[in-house]
Amino acid sequence: MEDNKKYYLKESVYAEPLINNWYAWSYLLSPITYSLYLKNTHRRLLNSFLNNAELHILANTNKAMSGGGEFVNCTREDYNAIKAHYDRLAEEYGDLIEVADDIKKLDQMLLAHQSGESLEPLYGDIPPSLKGFVELLMDRQHRPDYRIIESLVYSSPLYKESIQSMCFGINEGDKERAFVFSTPRINYTQRLKINQPFNSQFWDKLFRLRTSPLLGSEVKVLFSGVDTEGLLSFESLFTEYEPAQPNPKQIKSxxxxxxxxxxxxxxxxxxxxxxxxxxxxxxxxxxxxxxxxxxxxxxxxxxxxxxxxxxxxxxxxxxxxxxxxxxxxxxxxxxxxxxxxxxxxxxxxxxxxxxxxxxxxxxxxxxxxxxxxxxxxxxxxxxxxxxxxxxxxxxxxxxxxxxxxxxxxxxxxxxxxxxxxxxxxxxxxxxxxxxxxxxxxxxxxxxxxxxxxxxxxxxxxxxxxxxxxxxxxxxxxxxxxxxxxxxxxxxxxxxxxxxxxxxxxxxxxxxxxxxxxxxxxxxxxxxxxxxxxx
Structure with a gap:
């Protein structure tokens, strides 16, 4: 990358938002629902791979099976990295796993309350990690339920911007990305992971390069001091060639x-x-x-x-x-x-x-x-x-x-x-x-x-x-x-x-x-x- 030339982000570059190395979607951003996917989906899938890696590897040779979301698309060489990721989720995110466990306890407590009488005495029995975050209530058939005070949860330590990042790769030929909902991104030999929270202005500056170029020297400044992982260099994400343009035909109505x-x-x-x-x-x-x-x-x-x-x-x-x-x-x-x-x-x-x-x-x-x-x-x-x-x-x-x-x-x-x-x-x-x-x-x-x-x-x-x-x-x-x-x-x-x-x-x-x-x-x-x- 030359300092005095202008560069665009390549059209063929993909950018996968990640939460704890898993493809980000809305139910992973919300902390309470994320706790349940962390325990009941992510750790379950990883544990299945660790116990029967050969089955997962075989299943991913069949497109119909691999798209079902139950098989981790990793290789034998990834086994140790999968094991480390599985262990880290328990060691570093025990508070979220506790929330998932306490959701189950809260469900069981409310299922046991069949009398239709007041729920107010039960507030003291709300599991510890959920206290202050839920309101107990009854429906019209006098069945107990609860609502989550979501805004408080986002303001608590359960919402962790530190686990947000993006993984970049280049879409070349007929090579397909692994199915995102069953496979964590842990192998960065052909990818670049950038560790920045989703609300960072860094992303806006970077993605403006889809349409508006910067000098090579300015791109280098943009990436200066940014926490990255992987063997794909940031320079390889850029090109001097202009991208495709919007439809030039005039709109009548x-x-x-x-x-x-x-x-x-x-x-x-x-x-x-x-x-x-x-x-x-x-x-x-x-x-x-x-x-x-x-x-x-x-x-x-x-x-x-x-x-x-x-x-x-x-x-x-x-x-x-x-x-x-x-x-x-x-x-x-x-x-x-x-x-x-x-x-x-x-x-x-x-x-x-x-x-x-x-x-x-x-x-x-x-x-x-x-x-x-x-x-x-x-x-x-x-x-x-x-x-x-x-x-x-x-x-x-x-x-x-x-x-x-x-x-x-x-x-x-x-x-x-x-x-x-x-x-x-x-x-x-x-x-x-x-x-x-x-x-x-x-x-x-x-x-x-x-x-x-x-x-x-x-x-x-x-x-x-x-x-x-x-x-x-x-x-x-x-x-x-x-x-x-x-x-x-x-x-x-x-x-x-x-x-x-x-x-x-x-x-x-x-x-x-x-x-x-x-x-x-x-x-x-x-x-x-x-x-x-x-």
């Missing part, structure tokens, strides 16, 4: 750009909105198939998040865009339930300007409005409120983005129709066969969940019949099917391996045919796509 998975960029001449961004990292094989960071607007007015799943609240993308984002808009949670941590609290903690909205709450933008729409389904019947579909009206064009929501109550959408009218574009996911709810939430349950319950309560989205009912209700001019995790470059976290007879693909194609019969233009989004609304 409104434009929708599919940016991958559940991501939609909606633009006019005056404003823009980005929904559920999860930006892929290109290489020479797929560069033309995707939108890269440099092709997004330099200023993003609003980022809208539909629900608190890792492929919709994608920290890897959000942290890289933070300096370009005006406000992040999130649905309101249920007020302290263990299963539903506050998106507003966690995103504010790591440096975002966050607006929290309730159902049907409106935000006015220069040439229209944003409206949160009730979101049903896809959460295994759990009491989780952090979910919303988004209605955007921009220059009189009406767009609904429903992501993974399910049309379980057509009557609800009939009421919504009276409020918003007919649509120009309906975008809906077709993840009609989701994983059992325990795939995402199992670590948060302190008692065994029976197989029949798991199989019954799946993270299902809309199927073709439900989507067609929405077409009949909203009479859109165009329909978009998206959010399937279809793109191969998301394999590191989606773990999907669709075939032509996968139900999600069959249902998507059926919906496209049904739309055609109704003279509604419909498209399945699987690669870069732009739709101009005139």
């Amino acid at each position: 409104a434009r929708i750009t599919y940016v991958g998975h559940a991501g939609l960029l909606i633009e006019s001449k005056q404003s823009n909105v980005l929904i559920d961004p999860m930006i892929g990292v290109p290489n020479e094989l797929n560069r033309d198939d995707m939108i890269s960071y440099s092709q997004l607007p330099e200023k993003i007015d609003y980022v809208l998040l539909t629900h608190n799943h890792s492929d919709h609240v994608h920290f890897e993308t959000l942290l890289q865009l933070r300096s370009r984002i005006g406000k992040v808009v999130v649905p309101k949670n249920n007020g302290g339930g263990l299963l539903d941590p506050s998106l507003k609290l966690m995103l504010s903690r790591i440096g975002f300007d966050v607006v929290e909205v309730d159902d049907l709450e409106e935000i006015v933008i220069p040439d229209g409005k944003i409206l949160s729409i009730p979101f049903l389904g896809e959460h295994g019947d759990l009491n989780i409120r952090s979910k919303a579909g988004w209605f955007i009206e921009i220059n009189d064009k009406k767009i609904y983005a429903g992501a993974d929501s399910s049309n379980l109550s057509p009557e609800m959408f009939m009421y919504v129709k009276k409020l918003i009218g007919e649509l120009d574009v309906l975008a809906i996911g077709m993840e009609c066969v989701g994983a059992p709810f325990t795939w995402a939430y199992g670590a948060l349950f302190t008692d065994k969940v029976h197989k029949q319950v798991k199989e019954s309560r799946r993270l299902n989205g809309t199927d073709s019949a439900q989507a067609l009912d929405m077409v009949d209700t909203f009479k859109p001019k165009q329909a978009l099917v998206y959010a399937l995790g279809y793109e191969s470059y998301y394999g590191y976290m989606m773990g999907m391996d669709y075939s032509d007879d996968s139900k999600q693909i069959v249902e998507s194609k059926r919906f496209l045919e049904q739309c055609k019969e109704k003279n509604v233009t419909a498209k399945l989004l699987t690669e870069k796509y732009t739709l101009d609304l005139i």
